[in-house]
Amino acid sequence: MTTSDFKRRVKDPGDVVAGIILLCFSIGLIFYLVPNYINEPPILQNPMMSPRWLPGIVGWLILLFSILLILQGFLLDRSSEEDERNIEKGSTRRFVLMLVALVIYVALFESMGAVFTGILATLVLFVAHPVRTWWVYSMAFVFPIAVTFIFVKVMNVPLPISPIGF
Incomplete structure (x- = not known):
């Protein structure tokens, strides 16, 4: 796929790039950081009481929303409407x-x-x-x-x- 083919398929490259960055971060969080750096006590009666539970949920939610953001970049064409996401530099x-x-x-x-x-x-x-x-x-x-x-x-x-x- 050439660069021009990519530009024709992608409606919003900013969403796709942000989604890919978040996807990489969430994969690192889910499969590397949480299992290797958050210890579970040996006597754990309820998995929801684990210190890994909340970071795991957050990681999976970031993964889901990053995939949705990538899909949005490929599917939604916002060139015809005013984009409210333009960044205005603050003071x-x-x-x-x-x-x-x-x-x-x-x-x-x-x-x-x-x-x-x-x-x-x-x-x-x-x-x-x-x-x-x-x-x-x-x-x-x-x-x-x-x-x-x-x-x-x-x-x-x-x-x-x-x-x-x-």
């Missing part, structure tokens, strides 16, 4: 603040706990993407607390809660 300030939020979360997660670093990183993200509605800032407090509660109490994933042990 440098926004990019730097997003990196700061990531560094805050990674650097302070163990020492300050999941709740505090989640709140701080979310507030920085809200500043990066100007949020004008005041009540949305309450979500910066609600979401990290809810996510930490779900991980610790429901899924039994040990997370550092806070440095003073609340």
Whole structure:
């Protein structure tokens, strides 16, 4: 198949390329990372309690959606309509603040706990993407607390809660 044949068959090359990249990542996740780097306890009564269960599900979902994305790139022609997926470059300030939020979360997660670093990183993200509605800032407090509660109490994933042990 030549390059011109490929271009005629592919309606959206961006979707096909993104789908292939995600497909490769999901195969690596499912068949290499999860089995080799996530240990299962020897006494495991329920497979859904395994630490491999959630990453395995995520890997299979990424695999499924990557295949759907590749098919979409081959089947759907969007050249006639306005493409809403065009990337508009944001300001440098926004990019730097997003990196700061990531560094805050990674650097302070163990020492300050999941709740505090989640709140701080979310507030920085809200500043990066100007949020004008005041009540949305309450979500910066609600979401990290809810996510930490779900991980610790429901899924039994040990997370550092806070440095003073609340």
